[in-house]
Amino acid sequence: MSDVSVLRELIGRQSDEVLVEVERGAIRKFAEAVGDTTEACIRGDIAPPTFPTTIRIPIPGLTFDLARVLHGGQEYRFERPILAGDRLRCRTRLRDVYQREGRLGAMTFLIIELEGRSGDGEPVFSGRSTVIVR
Amino acid sequence: MSDTLTTHLSPRELSVGSALPELRKEAITKLQLVKYAGASGDYNLIHTDDETARRVGLDGVIAHGMLSMAFLGEYLCWLTGPTSIRRLTVRFAEMVRPGDVLTCRARVKALEQDAGGQRMTLELWAEDQRAQQVTFGEAEVVTS
Numbered sequence: 001m002s003d004v005s006v007l008r009e010l011i012g013r014q015s016d017e018v019l020v021e022v023e024r025g026a027i028r029k030f031a032e033a034v035g036d037t038t039e040a041c042i043r044g045d046i047a048p049p050t051f052p053t054t055i056r057i058p059i060p061g062l063t064f065d066l067a068r069v070l071h072g073g074q075e076y077r078f079e080r081p082i083l084a085g086d087r088l089r090c091r092t093r094l095r096d097v098y099q100r101e102g103r104l105g106a107m108t109f110l111i112i113e114l115e116g117r118s119g120d121g122e123p124v125f126s127g128r129s130t131v132i133v134r
Numbered sequence: 135m136s137d138t139l140t141t142h143l144s145p146r147e148l149s150v151g152s153a154l155p156e157l158r159k160e161a162i163t164k165l166q167l168v169k170y171a172g173a174s175g176d177y178n179l180i181h182t183d184d185e186t187a188r189r190v191g192l193d194g195v196i197a198h199g200m201l202s203m204a205f206l207g208e209y210l211c212w213l214t215g216p217t218s219i220r221r222l223t224v225r226f227a228e229m230v231r232p233g234d235v236l237t238c239r240a241r242v243k244a245l246e247q248d249a250g251g252q253r254m255t256l257e258l259w260a261e262d263q264r265a266q267q268v269t270f271g272e273a274e275v276v277t278s
Contacts, residue, residue: 026173029172029173030173030174030204032169032173033166033169033170033172033173033174034170034173034201034204034205034207034208035159035160035166035208036204036207036208036211037208037212038208038211038212038216040211040216041208041211041216046216046217048204048207048208048211048216049207049210049211049216049219049222050200050203050204050207050222053174053175053176053200053204054173054174054175056175066178066179066180067180067186067189067190070226071198071199071200071226072225072226073223073224073225073226073271074199074200074203074223074224074226075221075222075223075224076221076222076223077220077221078219078220078221080217081216081217081219130225
């Protein structure tokens, strides 16, 4: 049972800041898996726009049964592209939890945010995931 | 760092409502899903193990929604270059399975000139071989 009231108590909870080193090899491996033909991504110079999905930082106290979650939607915003060699200070946060009636009955929606900043604290990118728990 | 030579659009020729050139991807394979699981860190077995997929009521493995979003990301890079992308927002509407062929398409939703250059809002989507939109959304790009 996904108890919405329990989940709602976690709204605002965030992870610690994690330092993510963007490796050229990781960019290349990601581009290759996607079949991405963008030269700069194949070379590993510039990360493809959905590369931040590789940054997975758990929020303390928030766990899922993978068999019961769906990825409903995703957003990424960029102040600049993510580059090989970037050292990004990243953090995830549970922004919201709500329930909606959907095609499959009552479903719980979680909005999870991810942000990445450069070493000097300038925002580089942000992500917003909609996770649906059946 | 500009990838001008590899882009497929000259925004000056566009207007609101313009349909953009499409990008057709190769058919999705099970091997690709295994590679994508490794590259992305999404190890949910419903994408790579048929037995697990069947246990949750699917016919077999389904593609990661994020793979179709990655195709749209590549599409933006192909259209206007990897340094042009400011935002990509999608919803995952339908399941994608191995063997499906996705085609990325877009239309110009808004165009404005700002200090940073030409800002363009696109409506974009990936559709399968049955012309069903599997993943759709919006993007903002800025070109000089």
